[in-house]
Amino acid sequence: KAAGLWQFIPSTAKQYGLEVNEYVDERYHPEKATAAACRYLKSAYSKYGNWESVAASYNGGMGRITKELSAQGVSSAYDLYLVDETARYIYRLLSMKLIMENPAKYGFRLSSDQLYQPIRTKTVTVNVPVEDWQTWALDHDINYMILREYNPWIRAKSLPNKTGKTYEVKIPLKEDLNRSTQQKSVYSKNWVID
Template sequence: MTSSTARIFRLSAVAIILMAGGAFISTAQIYPQEELHFRAPAVPRQIIFAGDTVRFDRSDLYERMDRELISFTYMHSNSILMLKKSDRYFKQIEPILKQNGIPDDLKYLMAIESNLNPKAYSSAGAAGLWQFTKMTGKEYGLIIDAEVDERYNIEKETLAACKYLRRAYEKYGDWMTVAASYNAGQGGISRRLTDQRQKSALDLWLVEETSRYMFRILSAKMFFENPAAFGFNVNDFEKYPCHSPKEVVTVSGAIASLVDFAEEHGVTYYQLKEANLWLRDNKLLNKAGHTYKIIIPSGK
């Protein structure tokens, strides 16, 4: 039982005792009225996302946005953790998005895909911050085998995501539709646009997951840009830092033991693996002779 719940129960008990004694005290007298109110954040009239204006002047659009804003507000532990992680991961991907001509707002797509968990793995087999499946990851140039899974390499997976997003935008010319295609696939979204005679995925009848997905991204933008409006206050010093590596080692050959490799570079095996989640084994035989960059963390 939470402290606030316990408090309500205690106050309710007091009210019952007082009523039994012939005196009646209202809940408002025991528990100030403002403390009983749970408010949803206001739905804006419109929001600018990736340079496009998304309006909520239709009741269906308003209600779909309202639902996701409420979700962000009251998923307390998850929302706080995402705020704490935001600097660490946004600072790594923002320059890559910019260099590849992808609007900065698309980082919020990544945020809702994985909740900013670089180890995320879905029941559908999607992995990493950008949640690529094996098939799609390989299609966009990621190496995925028993030793290496670049879906967990933040730089490589972000570059792959940029390729996907750019191609989708060339097809649809609308970033909200691009976002929907990231969730449901371009084939499915294209068919529905044709069948329902619409130009934007916002106007499509879709399965609930994809329908909510677009509004979750918009809500994420509002949440990260102004968390105080949602009732959250995480100070800068409380956020997890993005540490610069001590060094980056380029490897083209084999590493028989990553434990030995870590020790030779003055870090623990845990620190090495945490900084290089794409290394999926305790060795790197690298029979294909690929060139990899292994981060040696600072140890802070």
């Protein structure tokens, strides 16, 4: 039942402040889910005091890692006997970190024009019910497909919003939707060979 960029299960998502229901699932909201993941990671770090146990708990759950640390009499997930998926998770994260820091060292050779560019957006606030997201999208000069692509947290064709909660809807800038008119930038010079 894990979902979204950070693979939260519904109960953990709600525990860390994300809305999850049939209309809205903020596990799919990149910014909100990332902030929730950071809260989880900080909480786990204050509990364990080392990042390897934090990473293991992210994959296997704090309850399970806490229980295994105690049962196996160690203080670090590096020293735990765990199921393969969780045991490998720590090393997969470390591997990705090393690759992202220096991709050329590991055989990734990209030119700057091969990188995907971030697509700039404008934000429209919604604090009323939306009867039909398709109509709403057309009223904002986009189509339903683009609305859903840039707002994956929208999970239904309407939004009852009985409480008047404010939602931020992202609308991509038209000039960024075509690669030829996008602004070009490179986040890290280590990622490219030119």
